[in-house]
Amino acid sequence: MKSIKPGRGPSMMSGLSSVFVGIFGVIWTIGAAGMGAPAFFSLFGIVFVGIAIVQAVYNFNNATSKDRFSEFDIVDETEESDPLQELVHKKTDTGSMPEKETSLDFEVSAFCPYCGAKLGEGFQFCSKCGKKMPE
Structure with a gap:
């Protein structure tokens, strides 16, 4: 998290x-x-x-x-x-704190470093702010 x-x-x-x-x-x-x-x-x-x-x-x-x-x-x-x-x-139901997750079970997606908008695969420019993505 x-x-x-x-x-x-x-x-x-x-x-x-x-x-x-x-x-x-x-x-x-x-x-x-x-x-x-x-x-x-x-x-x-x-x-x-x-x-x-x-x-x-x-x-x-x-x-x-x-x-x-x-x-x-x-x-x-x-x-x-x-x-x-x-x-x-x-x-949890037992009254104890749950153990922390050790692995990442979710899909990692790219976000624009300038405005935070979600990016699609292979985008070179942000669709929200229009800035060129760093390489």
């Missing part, structure tokens, strides 16, 4: 962005409280900081850990497992 995983670079950039958002939330909260603004303005800053912390933890985890949650990069299960798939995987 193929999993779609977030890239390590984009996850790290998102983690760093979350840190900056958290700093902005702290500045917002201090500024709102210092100017005597209504309480919900300060509360907005606190919520902003909380969301930034959750996003930073998630993105730094995906950028640095071996087992990432699926989202963007297409990764084969032999390269990297998907912890979320293991949690959601259906149980």
Whole structure:
């Protein structure tokens, strides 16, 4: 089974962005409280900081850990497992987890590397985007 995983670079950039958002939330909260603004303005800053912390933890985890949650990069299960798939995987009638498939029992078809459209046998150009297929 193929999993779609977030890239390590984009996850790290998102983690760093979350840190900056958290700093902005702290500045917002201090500024709102210092100017005597209504309480919900300060509360907005606190919520902003909380969301930034959750996003930073998630993105730094995906950028640095071996087992990432699926989202963007297409990764084969032999390269990297998907912890979320293991949690959601259906149980068999005996109550145990089914064994992973070791062989590929499906027909492999070609797809356009540019747009993802399914290609027929011997096509040199994609019927959807019209780009020439690499050799």
